[in-house]
Amino acid sequence: MVTWNSDSDTVPLHTVLIISDQSDNVAVWESLFNQRNCIVLVETKVTDALQSARLVGPSLMLVDVKLSKTERNALLKGLRAASRGPILMIVSANTVDDILEANQAGADECLIKPINPAVLIVKAMAWLGYGEKSSRLPSSLNRHAAA
Numbered sequence: 001m002v003t004w005n006s007d008s009d010t011v012p013l014h015t016v017l018i019i020s021d022q023s024d025n026v027a028v029w030e031s032l033f034n035q036r037n038c039i040v041l042v043e044t045k046v047t048d049a050l051q052s053a054r055l056v057g058p059s060l061m062l063v064d065v066k067l068s069k070t071e072r073n074a075l076l077k078g079l080r081a082a083s084r085g086p087i088l089m090i091v092s093a094n095t096v097d098d099i100l101e102a103n104q105a106g107a108d109e110c111l112i113k114p115i116n117p118a119v120l121i122v123k124a125m126a127w128l129g130y131g132e133k134s135s136r137l138p139s140s141l142n143r144h145a146a147a
Contacts, residue, residue: 014059014128015039017085019049019075021065029062032121038128046075053082060128062120063107064090069098073105080106086127090115 016038020026026042033040041056043049046065053061061079065072072089079087089107091098099110108127111120 013037015041015056016124017049017052017056017058017061017083018042019046019061019063019065020044025064028117029120032117033124036121036125046071049075050078050082053079057083057085059085060124061085061087062090062124063087069101072102076102076106088120088124088127090120 016033018026018029018033018040020029020042021044030040030042038059041052041058043052044065046067052058061083063075063079065075067075076087076089086108087106089102089110090113091102091110092113102110109123111123
């Protein structure tokens with residue numbers, strides 16, 4: 001039997017795969033996701049990221065790597081095939097065409113650099129379903145909403 005020893009009273013709800021070549025940003029993002037009780041996996045290479053996505057099936061994927069358009073589109077398509085979780089792409093795009101192309105390749109949302117870590121975590125938590133309406137309703141109203 002395998003057990004998980006944790007200081008937290010709650011079981012992690014989501015697995016987040018961060019694919020980034022920006023080590024300073026990764027340290028901040030990893031800490032923010034850990035504070036929200038997420039399991040965080042970090043990959044710096046595209047091939048490793050695709051393999052992790054296939055093996056783990058993360059709840060959310062955050063992509064911030066410098067790639068050519070062709071490499072980026074191949075990565076997004078590979079991630080989309082590997083997992084049903086949302087893909088957030090951080091881009092330094094100057095044109096709407098770049099963002100549309102990333103969306104067509106599989107990114108659910110593109111966030112423009114520089115990105116405030118607070119904005120990033122709010123967006124990610126919304127994609128993970130933390131903002132669901134029913135969870136914010138008082139229990140008396142929640143019963144009526146389910147009926």
